[in-house]
Amino acid sequence: MPCYTATCPFCGLLCDDLLVEAEVAETGGATLRPVQGACERSRAAFAKLGAPEYAVASARAAGRPATLEAALDAASAALRQARRPLIGGLAVDVAGMRATLALARRLGAIVDHAASRIKYRNLHVLQEAGWITTTLAEVKNRADLLVLVGDGWHARFPRFVERVIAPETDLLGDPLTRRIILVDDTAARAAAALPQHFERLSLNAPTSALPELFAMLGAQAAGQAVDPARLPAIAAGLLAQCAEWLRAARYGVVAWAAADLDFPHAELALQALSRLLRVLNRTGRFAGLPLAGTNGDLTANAVHTWQTGIAFPASHANGRIDFDPHRYAMDEVLARREADCLLWISSLSADSAPPPCEIPTLVLGRADIELRTEPEVFVPVATPGIDCDGHLLRTDKVISLHLRRLRSGALPSVPQAVDALLKRLG
């Protein structure tokens, strides 16, 4: 049975040390089984890719099986009729996004990623204040204090602990002793994943208290008087110890997944965190580590940003490009009925389905995508790193990896499907 070294496309860590076995069926497709390196989440995602039939899945139009050509004809007819199309989802790799952008220009479409509301929590702070951030290898080799927000560092990025927090060796010679501060009360279950020998402090803060917590720590670090009574959720002694650990760190890192900060105006917490980091860097070294990159959120946004000069969500209408995080946000556009056709592109995850909406919906998606309603057109597409080669950006936005095809199949890649649409649109 052939066995390949592979890079896992299923979360923003892009672990490149997987060994994957391919059991080739007579139909030409293959069942892929990671035998080394894959986390639970990755193994489940590989399992879901399923049997070889996946690789020869059928397109559908108007709810009935259709040839690929007929489905693309139907999709291009719907797009041609649309006066204000919306392209959403965008779980794509670099080539997929390059093709999607060409289509967005041709159609004058609004473009948004499925997770852009989450992404905007970080982007908003970047555009208002900025950051001091770091990358995985710096954390692995240098950090002596990790402040972990939420539980996404384990639940959403299962190998973060093994690969980054608790490596066997570190670069600077003496073995690092790490201290860990667990911020939220949600972290209890994830905490079991941490090595026991790291000194640990649990603040047990409710997530909604994060803005006040970071603001207070920032003020304290800046030498201002603070009144711990104003933050009753955290014991005064714990807060003082936390501040002391921050002060004593040689290289501290605060890691968070914006998806965990699911409360109104979560950006306020990150704004306060940004200030805390700036203050701590006046005299010491401290950096943030936003965890993201799953389902192409960073990749699609990076390509959009470099080609057009602006981030998501954006409008390409009238031969112009415009960024507006509120006006062009997908859910708002749908709620205000400002789009008359939704093209959903999702080649990485089976869970990323289009939101229910009343306008014609066309899907270029994974063959096993879980759709809540039958779209007007469905075109199964190849998954980068599984059925075709691809490039994805890792969580730290610095590293991008080349993912190789692990099996052959008849599915078109997103660029192939989109180019076919463009050809039909003329």
Added chain:
Amino acid sequence: MLTKLANAVVLDPANGVNEVVADLFLRDGRIVPPPVGGERVDRVYDLTGLIAMAGAIDLHTHIGGGKVNLARAMLPEIDRRDALPATEVCGACVGGAAPSTLATGYRYAAMGYTACFEPAMLPVNARQAHMEMGDTPLVDKGAYALLGNDDFFLRLLAGGAVQAEVNDYVGWILHATQAMAIKVVNAGGISAFKFNQRKLDVDDPHPHYRVSPRQVIGSLARAVRELGVPHPLHVHASNLGVPGNVESTLATIDAAEGRPIHLTHVQFHSYGTEGERKFSSAAQRIAEAVNRAANVSVDVGQIIFGQTVTASADSMLQHRNARHARPHKWVVMDIECDSGCGVVPFRYRDKDFVNALQWAIGLELFLLVRDPWRVFLTTDHPNGGPFTSYPHVIKLLMDRGFRNDLLAAVHPAAAELSSLQDLQREYSLYEIAIMTRAAPARILGLHDRGHVGAGAAADVVVYEPDPDPERMFAKPRYVFKDGELVVERGEVKSVSWGSIHTVKPQFDRGIERKLGDYFARYQTMSMASFKLGDDEVRECGRAPGLIVHPCQDSIR
């Protein structure tokens, strides 16, 4: 197809041609000798009275990679004010302080530039840099890989590695990142900042590795030389922007020990501490050192008054300068035991003493360095200002009256401290052609670029003579890229994607044993994932034309 550019006034310094009326013939992307025996000419452009030169080459412009993309994402309020609507051939995009890749390509080409070199490609970010450059239309691209702050190299040096091993590593990096040259930024300083060091002078030991910037520069300059890489070690010296940094700049020249060295954006490194404000011009001292030392070349990094954004790998100095950010937001990153970056928006003001003196220092350097083959026109785009200001800078160099009128309008104390008023020199058109075409091609080792002799790439720019050089250089009549007409009267007429330029010196692949182990133990991707292959860069860099320039035979 054979194209004839008839009766052009040709300026081609690489071939010693100065305003000679001649015909140029283009075929299959190349300049060819005049046809013999009545070969049919398919297309003729009558260029009577017009000036023809090779396409211009920018050897230092930040056009792609993570830090540039951060700057784009960070500044929508500035960049959106400068929207480029779609045309029949161009996609809608924005320019501004950190222009999109599309705007970058369109605007460079519209100005007659046909090749641009990204000078600060972090090896770990090489893949993305090439993808961004791949989406930059109309110009050829190449990149300089950043070394000198990466832990692998600093460990080699600290462990007393022999030069041959350093050379192998440098050769490996050039291959693995598909680079054109090697650059060092604040040697050792970016790494030292991660250890909470805020300043590192040329002879200071690194807080952990105990090696000095002098050792880093000496070792890398030697590696580049011994590998036969055409472009000298490209150096962003220590203490950027710090008053008194002239001393570290001179020490950096010294550290090269006579080997070729290119000092980039030297304006930011030519500051003294004289006067009431403890900030003065040291352009004279730097220019004298450059004039004396034939192994040294410089580009200026002229500042331009107005809004821009600075994007640099120099996290140590960007963090120090962040307090000057306008608008007040900034990003600093520590990157992957490899390097760093800092993105700080800036607004240079002519009524600000420091900014005005920086402006004057840049011009002093242009005028005081005598050899136009060793001083290059850059604004360190976007750090000193946008590349679109090059025609304006050319006018400042060619027109003393214009220069002095502007000098009279800047902060008076700065004008008084500067020697600019007394500098009589005006660049000739021929000297401009040297510094923007012939010389960058020569110092990069691009034998078939920067000139219009037979065999060269058919990158040709045609200008209408104008008493106002700013107007003339801003809007060429025609630009031909690889023989195709891509720009007419400053407007993009068709879009192509250019080539990637690289070098691939010989080295001992045995270094991969050590590197493989290093990646497995300390990095967060494998050595195989790090390497960018030829096929991959052709595809993701959108460049079927991957051009490998020869290295000189090893002189080891």
